Amino acid sequence: MLLMSGLVVFQMLGVPLMSDAIPLRVYVISDATGRTAESVITAALLQFPEIEPRITRFPNVRSAEQIMSILEKARKNKGVVIYSLVAPELREFLKMEGSKREVILFDLIGPILERVRKLFNVMPTSTPGLLEHVRAESLRAAEAIEFTMRHDDGLGLESIDRAHLIILGVSRVSKTPTSLYLACNQLLRVANVPVLLEQDLPQEVMRSDVPKVGLIIQLEQLIEIRRQRARYAQGYTDPRTVLEELEHCRRLFGRIPGMPVIDVTHLSIEECASRIMKLVAPGGLGRR
Known part of the structure; x- marks a missing residue:
C-alpha cells in the first residue's frame, strides 16, 4: 500500500500551520489510485487553516480484509475515513464496520452513483480504475x-x-x-x-x-x-x-x-x- 502524508502538500502550498492547530488523521481508501479522492479532501481541508491534516492514501483496496485493517488504524488514531469505492458491496461493508467502530466516514462516489442511477434508471458498471484508464x-x-x-x-x-x-x-x-x-x-x-x-x-x-x-x-x-x-x-x-x-x-x-x-x-x-x-x-x- 502506498502511504503519503497530506501535510507535505500543505507545506508546499505555503499554507500556514498554527502551533495550536487541530491535528487530523485522514485515511483515504480507493479501489484505484486514490489520487482523485486525496485531491478532493486536500482541496476541502485547505479551507480550514486551523486543521493540521495528515493524509494517508490506501490505493487498490478490493477486499473486506483490507478495509478492516484500515478501519482499525482509523479507530486507534481517532481518524476519519474518506472512501471512493465503486463496488456497492464494499461500500456497504465499510459503512457497517465503520459504524461499529464509531469511525467518521465520508463516501465520495456512492451518493453520486446512486443519484445518477435513479435519475436515468441505469446501472453503473462498478468497474474500478476507469478514470486511470482514461x-x-x-x-x-x-x-x-x-x-x-x-x-x-x-x-x-x-x-x-x-x-x-x-x-x-x-x-x-x-x-x-x-x-x-x-x-x-x-x-x-x-x-x-x-x-x-x-x-x-x-x-x-x-x-x-x-x-x-x-x-x-x-x-x-x-x-x-x-x-x-x-x-x-x-x-x-x-x-x-x-x-x-x-x-x-x-x-x-x-x-x-x-x-x-x-x-x-x-x-x-x-x-x-x-x-x-x-x-x-x-x-x-x-x-x-
Whole structure:
C-alpha cells in the first residue's frame, strides 16, 4: 500500500500551520489510485487553516480484509475515513464496520452513483480504475501526436523505428493530415516520408521493419491541389514533372515487398485512414 502524508502538500502550498492547530488523521481508501479522492479532501481541508491534516492514501483496496485493517488504524488514531469505492458491496461493508467502530466516514462516489442511477434508471458498471484508464489513453494520445509531429515530412529518421506506421508519398498527397488523424483517433505513432524526384527513399526507411503504406493520386487531381496551395517551386505544378514524380513514386513503392498502396484521389482523410487500418492493422499495428 502506498502511504503519503497530506501535510507535505500543505507545506508546499505555503499554507500556514498554527502551533495550536487541530491535528487530523485522514485515511483515504480507493479501489484505484486514490489520487482523485486525496485531491478532493486536500482541496476541502485547505479551507480550514486551523486543521493540521495528515493524509494517508490506501490505493487498490478490493477486499473486506483490507478495509478492516484500515478501519482499525482509523479507530486507534481517532481518524476519519474518506472512501471512493465503486463496488456497492464494499461500500456497504465499510459503512457497517465503520459504524461499529464509531469511525467518521465520508463516501465520495456512492451518493453520486446512486443519484445518477435513479435519475436515468441505469446501472453503473462498478468497474474500478476507469478514470486511470482514461488518463492513460490521454497520455497515449499526447505521445502519439507529439511523435507524429516530430516525424513529419521526413523528420526524425534516427528514431523512425519507434513508429507504428510509416506513410510514403509525393508532396500534397495528404500524408500529414492522414498521419495526424491516425495519431489522434487511433493513438498511433506515425512517421511520414516524402518521395522526391530522382531520389531513393532514405535507408532508415528501407531498413525499418515498421509497417509501411504508400499513397498515390491521379495526375490531374494532384496538379489541382498543388495549384490551390500556391507553392511556386519550379516544376511543382508542371504536368510533365508531376507525372515523372508519380511514376518515380510507383517504382519506389514496387521495391517494398507487400506494401499496400492506396489511391487517395477520391478519398477523404477519414476514408484514407480507415483503409489504412483495414489493410495494415490486422498485422498488429499499434502493439509495438
